[in-house]
Amino acid sequence: MGLKDDLERYREVGEDRRQDLAEFIQYGDLGQSRGDEVRIPIKIVDLPEFAYDQRDKGGVGQGDGAEPGDPVGQPQPQPGDDGDEDGDPGEEGGEHEYYEMDPEEFAKELDEQLGLDLEPKGKKVIEEKEGDFTDITRTGPSSTLDFERLFKKGLKRKLAMDFDEDYVREALKVDGWGPATVFEWARGKNIPVSKAWIEDAYEDVPSSERGAWDTIEEMEANVEEEDAPTRIRREGVDEIPFRREDERYRYPEIVEEREKNVVVVNIRDVSGSMRQKKRELVERTFTPLDWYLQGKYDNAEFVYIAHDADAWEVEREEFFGIRSGGGTRISSAYELAAQRLEAEYPWSEWNRYVFAAGDSENSSNDTEEKVIPLMEQIPANLHAYVETQPSGNAINATHAEEVERTFRDSDNVAVAYVSSPGDVVEAIYEILSTEDNG
């Protein structure tokens, strides 16, 4: 069906045209996305055409009692706007197109674009899963019996035990040879025959035939010994000697499955000095980080902590919008984070990321005396501090610097500076590439 191809091609075209990921993170509309689905606007989906400038064109609307000067909101769809051959009533004009990707795809894309290779660590053992049936034991349920192995063993055994019965019988016809002589002879020729068999066979040789050969040399010259494979090929295997000792039962390998858990603690300064612009920069930096980690790990949980002089936990929806008054004491947030992590996200089971953002302002000595020790105490894959300072540095805003200075040689603490949306991708790279991958 042709349309399937067309749809496929459209998806590809959409892929080509969607907003460049870096551009999207820095300047795009993040609000259209949800936690589990990243929606990236597609630049121009349809082909260009000579068209009027939308603003300059104006339009016609319909409504009761409209007076010149009344605002009309967004332009209403105009007849003939859609340019389709068929007129469908109720068609919405001017909608935006989005390319939808899930966090996994987002993480993959970001890896590609930024050259990251964050390998999530498995932590908590969630189950001992049965792996492939590669181990073997000597006992087990018959359904796991490795029959192929049993058969091969049996066949080998058969080949090893098999001999040319007729050939041995001929030897018994040599003049003057009895079972004992023939057994000696057979042993010498490596024919796997038992003495008992020879004795039985000797009984069966009719007396008229005894002494048919004068010497063993004469017999050997006239009768050719046939080897086992040739004989089996000719006659087939009438019986494979299965032995209990050949039985093997397959057994599944035990694999320890470790779930890749991650908890991300987002901490944000919501004090009076964090104005609109700074808040937006935090959102721009944190949101892609959240998506990324969500895409990387099997199970991601998020803790959002807002703080001024005190810290409290909030929902994601509120997190980026809150603004309170009051001073700033960053350690309050780390105290809460430590508490939350210890209670619910033990380091033995969870990967931990602790991201904090603010304008680097802190109450005096708080950074040095409390925050830094706390950061050292909280085990985590990565600690990060993002300074959002649209207007460059402010006096007293030294938190980021202090943290950076202290942890310069550490491979699990990152400090990033964001003063405009253009810095966001750089900051994300800085943070994600810091993690100790050893």
Place this chain on the structure above:
Amino acid sequence: MSTDDRFAKQRIADDLEEPVQEAGKLARRLGLTPYPVNYWVVDYDEMNELIAYGGFQQRYPHWRWGMQYDRQQKQGQFLGGKAFEIVNNDDPSHAFLQESNTLADQKAVITHVEAHADFFANNKWFKMFSDGAPRSADGEGRDRGPDAAGMLARHADAIREYMQDPEIERGAVERFVDHVLCLEDNIDQHQPYSPVETAEEHFEDIEGVDVTEQLDELDLSEEVRRQVFDDEWLDAQDDDGEGVSFPAEPDKDVLGFLRKHGMAYDEDAGKAVEMTDWQKDVLEMLRREAYYFAPQKMTKVMNEGWAAYWESLMMTGERFAGDDEFVLYADHMAQVLGSPGLNPYKLGMEIWEYVENTENRREVVERLLRVDGVTWRTFGDVVDFTEVQEHLEPPAWLRDVAGHLDELDPEDPRVDAEGLEAARDGEFDVDRYPWKVLTYEGLAQRHYSLLKPQYRGFVSRVGQEGLERVSRYMFDDARYDSIEEALADVEYTRGWERMREIRESHNDVTFLDEFLTQEFVDDNDYFTYEYTHASGDYRVTSTDHADVKKKLMLNFTNFGKPTVVVEDGNYQNRNELLLTHQYNGVMLDRSQATAVLKRVFELWGRPVNLLTITKEFDDHDIEVAKRRDREPEPEEVGKRLRYDGDEVTIEDVPWSDVEHLAATDIDYNTKPDEWLA
């Protein structure tokens, strides 16, 4: 398709056979002359596919169909995918019914479709297209309409074959199709389609050499020479040594021009080379499709309104929907007409009703003005409109045919004698099909618009001006002694006849221009809006009908797109292409224009230019405007966009270069004068 599906569709098709036949007959009895229509029952997915393909089963491979399908599906999730109708301008027409529709919906679609098929068959803009082959007459000597499904399928095959050709890169074909589609509205839709001929091309190709010499070599008779290659033509070919400038007149058919003179840019050779055969072929096929679809775009309001009008008349007026289906139908209709924004169904149907009413009123007024003692001055005082309404009232048997079957006179011109006899013999159910007993005249009077409850005051609302205009052209102005006598002569068919005339000759532009009156605009609460710099958003600017009309016209003239023409194919004597934007006061979307220009380069093979006029606002003016709540005055500036295959340059040009592009007699701006700073 599984057997079950096929049976289900067959069952639906069986149920629809009678409605289909009867709708066709009813439409014809109402004075319509549709193409024969073949109906197909399709399932939801098939319907979506058809919609994506613009109503046809086979189209050339292109991602845009996929996009439409994707949208259609997403939309279907919200709307439940109900009652879509597709009918193709094809002779016979093909219409598609979705199997999940209710019977009421199916009937609505069928009546709607019959009216579309009538529009296709009779509107002159549709008649301008033929697929290049001469139109053949069918058995009855009727001109055959287009075989669009066949044409589009052939195009699909041809383009697919090019894509599969190992000698041709698939991506190259796809890109080429994209380039051409950017210009699909840049054709001359007011001219009949004619394929670009190779012979013509050949002659055009000889530009640049001394044409006179070549003509001498052709050894033509002096007479032929004078007729075909007149001096004017020769002069144009040989423009005082400045090189050849063509076309002689700006050419609106940009696609046609590129088909004739376009080249391809050869990346490796770094120069323009002749288009390959497949490129020429694809270009011409897409151009042909653009011409085929143009009439539908040009008559959307008229055509949808026409279909909605007749659908409503048949479904409601003639009770084509059964009693039990009627509520469903009314619901459906309300949904279609009630969808937000300016919808073509509603706008079109209202204008058609307005046309019908005004023509019927004109007939009544003309009769009344012929009554002794009635003049345009005394009209309002002398005429008792209640009396007028009473006299226009049809006899009871016309309203209720089944109830008066015994009283009907087979000799009455409004009665179909054959139908009457059949009804009396019980050959059909008169309750269901009363119209079978009536003629066209009978039906016209039965559905006379001025008697509908909502239009009862229409006659009395005729203005002095209108009356005077009517009376000015009347001669024997005293023929009737009484109003009753005058109204007995009223021709009830006049409204429908006028409607049919208009559906033959008009397109949306002329339709709106002629019939969108102040009365209409007021009745429907239309207003215009503009972007205002003072407030930074869109504001209502006017409710005046002239303004509303002006803005509406902008949406319909030239597909609602700016007019861009080829002005010179040898611009500055450098073989560059010069396109010009015929500026009507509304700017181009410059970023799109730039993108299109890059596509045009691919079809021209050499640098391309676009002359346009833009409005520039002084920052200071905008500041002042914001403070004073006044609109700043823009300065109009000529611009030339140029793309040479490498980079786009935009530069200001002297006003004299673009002066000829600016239309002085049109103004689409509806901002009140007092807003201007």
